[in-house]
Amino acid sequence: xxxxxxxxxxxxxxxxxxVIGYGSQGHAHSLNLRDSGVDVVVGLRAGxxxxxxxxxxxxxVVSPAEAAQRGDVIMLLVPDQHHKSVYEESVREHLTxxxxxxxxxxxSVHYDQVAPPQGVDVFLVAPKSPGHLVRxxxxxxxxxxxxxxxxxxxxxxxxxxxxxxxDAIGGTHAGVxxxxxxxxxETDLFGEQAVLCGGSEALxxxxxxxxxxxxxxxxxxxxxxxxxxxxxxxxxxxxxLARMNHSVSDTAEYGGHAIGNRIITDTVKGEMKKVLGExxxxxxxxxxxxxxxxxxxxxxxxxxxxxxxxxxTVGKKxxxxxxxxxxxxxxxxxxxxxxxxxxxxxx
Ligand code: NAP
Ligand code: MG
Numbered sequence: 001x002x003x004x005x006x007x008x009x010x011x012x013x014x015x016x017x018x019v020i021g022y023g024s025q026g027h028a029h030s031l032n033l034r035d036s037g038v039d040v041v042v043g044l045r046a047g048x049x050x051x052x053x054x055x056x057x058x059x060x061v062v063s064p065a066e067a068a069q070r071g072d073v074i075m076l077l078v079p080d081q082h083h084k085s086v087y088e089e090s091v092r093e094h095l096t097x098x099x100x101x102x103x104x105x106x107x108s109v110h111y112d113q114v115a116p117p118q119g120v121d122v123f124l125v126a127p128k129s130p131g132h133l134v135r136x137x138x139x140x141x142x143x144x145x146x147x148x149x150x151x152x153x154x155x156x157x158x159x160x161x162x163x164x165x166x167d168a169i170g171g172t173h174a175g176v177x178x179x180x181x182x183x184x185x186e187t188d189l190f191g192e193q194a195v196l197c198g199g200s201e202a203l204x205x206x207x208x209x210x211x212x213x214x215x216x217x218x219x220x221x222x223x224x225x226x227x228x229x230x231x232x233x234x235x236x237x238x239x240x241l242a243r244m245n246h247s248v249s250d251t252a253e254y255g256g257h258a259i260g261n262r263i264i265t266d267t268v269k270g271e272m273k274k275v276l277g278e279x280x281x282x283x284x285x286x287x288x289x290x291x292x293x294x295x296x297x298x299x300x301x302x303x304x305x306x307x308x309x310x311x312x313t314v315g316k317k318x319x320x321x322x323x324x325x326x327x328x329x330x331x332x333x334x335x336x337x338x339x340x341x342x343x344x345x346x347x
Pocket of ligand 2: 188189192
C-alpha cells in the first residue's frame with residue numbers, strides 16, 4: 001500500500017478548482033484549498049441555502065455550470081445520488097479535453113452514474129473523516145488521512161494532480177493512501193452497512209430491547225447499550241483493541257472475550273459476506289438509486305421507523321439532562337453536532 005506524505009503544491013495552485021456543492025465536504029475542500037493558495041470557485045444552484053455562508057467566508061459563488069466552465073478541476077461534492085443529474089445538466093458540456101473531473105467518493109463513477117468522456121482525468125480524493133473535521137484539523141495546522149484513486153489518466157499527470165489536491169486540503173499531514181475506485185467505493189459501503197451505521201444501530205437496538213423486555217428500566221438500558229459505546233469507541237480510536245481492553249475492568253474484559261463471538265456469530269459473518277456480494281454486484285447501488293428515483297420513499301419510511309424506536313424517546317430525555325452534550329454547532333443542516341473527539345468515520 002503506497003502512502004504519500006508529500007506532494008508538489010504547485011500543481012494544484014496552477015489550476016482553477018470548481019467545487020460543486022458547499023455541504024459537509026464542499027465547505028471544507030473549498031476553504032482548505034483557498035487557504036492553501038488555490039484559485040477556487042464554488043458552484044451552487046439558484047436559491048441555494050449554502051450560498052450566503054460561502055460568500056461570507058469570502059468565496060466566489062456562481063452557478064454549477066459557470067463553475068464547471070471556469071474550473072480546470074471540477075470537484076463534485078453534492079450527495080452521491082445527485083451526481084448524475086448535476087453532471088448531466090451542468091458539468092458534461094464544460095468537461096473539455098485536458099480538464100479533470102474529481103469526486104469525494106467513488107460511488108457515482110464506479111456504478112456508472114457518471115460516465116466521463118475520454119481525454120479528461122478522473123480522480124477521487126476521499127478524506128476519511130466528516131467535512132467539519134477536514135476543516136478543523138486543517139485550521140489547526142494538520143490534516144486528516146485521505147484516499148486517492150485514479151479512474152482515468154488522460155494527461156499522464158492525474159496522480160500528481162490528485163496528490164497535490166489532497167495535499168492542499170491537508171491530507172499529506174496524516175498520509176494519503178493510494179487505492180482504486182472499486183476498493184474505495186466497495187469498502188466504504190460495506191463499512192457503513194455492516195459495521196458503522198447498520199451493524200452498530202442494530203446491535204444497540206437488540207441490546208436495548210433485550211434488557212427492556214427482561215424488565216430493566218429503559219434509562220439503564222440506554223446508558224449501557226448506547227451512551228457508553230462512545231467511550232469504548234474513543235479507546236479503539238486512540239489505541240486499538242488493546243487500549244480498550246486495558247482500560248476496562250478485568251470483569252468487562254473477560255466477559256467481552258468470552259461472549260463477543262456468541263453475539264457476532266459465524267451466521268452474522270456469513271450475512272456480511274452476502275451483503276458484500278450485493279455491493280460488489282451493484283445490486284445495492286441499483287436498489288438505492290431506484291429508491292431515490294421514486295422520491296426516496298423507502299429511505300423515508302426506514303428513517304421514520306428508526307426515529308420511532310423507544311430508545312430515541314428515552315435518549316432524548318436523558319441527553320436533555322446532560323448539559324455538556326448540547327450541540328455546539330449545526331453541521332450542514334443535518335442536525336448533528338461536532339464530535340467532541342475527532343471521529344475517523346466518513347460514513
Ligand atoms: P452534503 O453535505 O449533503 O452536500 C450538500 C451540498 O450539495 C449543498 O451545498 C447542496 O446545495 C448541494 N446539493 C444537494 N443536492 C443538489 C443538487 N441536486 N444540485 C446541486 N447541488 C446540490 O454532501 P456531503 O456529505 O458533503 O457529500 C459530498 C460528497 O462527499 C459525496 O460524494 C460523499 O459520498 C462524499 N464524502 C462525504 C463524507 C462526509 O463525511 N459527509 C466523507 C467522505 C466523502 P444546497 O445548499 O443548494 O442544498
Ligand atoms: Mg461512507
